[in-house]
Amino acid sequence: MIVGNRKSFEEILEMIKPYRRVLLLGCNECVTVCAVGGEREVGVLASELRLWSAKEGQELEIREHTIERQCDHEYIDQIRSFVDEYEVILSMACGAGVQYVAEQYRTRIVLPAINTTFLGVTLEQGVWSERCQGCGTCILDKTGGICPIARCAKSLLNGPCGGASNGKCEVDKETDCGWQLIVDRLKELGQLDQYEEIIPIKDWSTSRDGGPRKRVREDSRL
Amino acid sequence: MRLHYPTNVKIAKIPCTGRVDNLLILKAFESGVDGVYLAGCLEGECHFLEGNLRARKRVEYVKSLLDEVGLGGARLEMYNMSSAQGQRFAEVAREMTEKIRALGPSPVRKKVKG
Numbered sequence: 028m029i030v031g032n033r034k035s036f037e038e039i040l041e042m043i044k045p046y047r048r049v050l051l052l053g054c055n056e057c058v059t060v061c062a063v064g065g066e067r068e069v070g071v072l073a074s075e076l077r078l079w080s081a082k083e084g085q086e087l088e089i090r091e092h093t094i095e096r097q098c099d100h101e102y103i104d105q106i107r108s109f110v111d112e113y114e115v116i117l118s119m120a121c122g123a124g125v126q127y128v129a130e131q132y133r134t135r136i137v138l139p140a141i142n143t144t145f146l147g148v149t150l151e152q153g154v155w156s157e158r159c160q161g162c163g164t165c166i167l168d169k170t171g172g173i174c175p176i177a178r179c180a181k182s183l184l185n186g187p188c189g190g191a192s193n194g195k196c197e198v199d200k201e202t203d204c205g206w207q208l209i210v211d212r213l214k215e216l217g218q219l220d221q222y223e224e225i226i227p228i229k230d231w232s233t234s235r236d237g238g239p240r241k242r243v244r245e246d247s248r249l
Numbered sequence: 250m251r252l253h254y255p256t257n258v259k260i261a262k263i264p265c266t267g268r269v270d271n272l273l274i275l276k277a278f279e280s281g282v283d284g285v286y287l288a289g290c291l292e293g294e295c296h297f298l299e300g301n302l303r304a305r306k307r308v309e310y311v312k313s314l315l316d317e318v319g320l321g322g323a324r325l326e327m328y329n330m331s332s333a334q335g336q337r338f339a340e341v342a343r344e345m346t347e348k349i350r351a352l353g354p355s356p357v358r359k360k361v362k363g
């Protein structure tokens with residue numbers, strides 16, 4: 028899923044300062060699962076904003092609304108009947124959602140309430156961890172199913188580097204060395220011979236280096 | 250046992266403090282109360298094992314939210330007591346009342362638009 032962190036209340040206040048009517052828009056997918064931008068978090072931020080405005084004597088109208096996904100226009104369409112009543116949409120979706128809402132309502136200002144951080148997994152209730160950077164050419168088959176792009180601080184294709192110590196990465200003693208994980212896993216799988224093979228220079232044009240990416244599947248187009 | 254505790258304390262009964270979610274506490278403040286405290290069972294004695302420990306974590310989190318919005322986290326507290334500690338219950342009610350009185354009325358009292 029896509030994981031994010033909520034922006035600080037102070038930062039949010041600064042963004043919405045010029046406005047009096049705010050539509051706080053949540054998303055039911057990834058950001059709900061990582062407890063940052065679903066219906067509950069919309070409720071909490073709305074409540075904080077109401078408490079703040081009451082305390083400051085500032086006029087501020089907040090409407091709470093959460094849609095299924097902010098990355099599909101069918102769902103974004105569902106707010107069309109009332110979106111014009113608000114000066115600004117404060118979106119609690121990932122950056123993709125924020126942008127897509129803005130694309131559908133070109134006369135509305137759309138602001139991000141969260142910082143989108145990574146593609147990851149739920150380690151345990153309340154803890155999420157990065158796993159993939161969407162490089163466009165997956166090499167998990169060569170690395171024991173552990174991603175060196177996302178889990179090695181240097182995204183080394185042939186590691187570890189000299190900074191690895193006791194299985195931890197040099198950037199942070201709490202962080203596992205991605206390459207140590209790969210070696211351990213290959214050992215477990217009896218595939219250590221794979222480690223001997225040098226992974227060639229990666230073609231980063233399938234990643235961000237090739238510019239914004241797009242996928243078209245002709246057979247599913249209408 | 251006929252114990253007296255301040256009449257300003259209004260009790261909201263819940264099955265376990267583990268039921269108290271962040272929004273529930275914020276809503277209480279939106280309704281204009283001056284302070285909120287949770288009276289959970291003693292730590293280690295939760296019928297649902299960890300309800301009261303979770304509640305404490307949420308209280309800490311909501312305190313930080315109250316600080317952010319300028320109401321002050323001190324208006325929210327978590328206490329633990331057993332159902333046999335009536336004296337303690339009355340004592341906490343007095344303690345919290347005094348604390349909130351010192352902080353003054355909530356600055357949002359009756360001002361939140363629903």
Ligand code: SF4
Pocket residue numbers: 158159160161162163164165166167174175176177
């Ligand atoms: S190799 Fe690329 S696609 Fe595969 S998990 Fe890593 S970043 Fe994601």
Ligand code: SF4
Pocket residue numbers: 178179180181182183186187188189190191192195196197198203204205206207
């Ligand atoms: S210590 Fe390991 S994870 Fe950290 S940069 Fe070096 S190889 Fe990558």
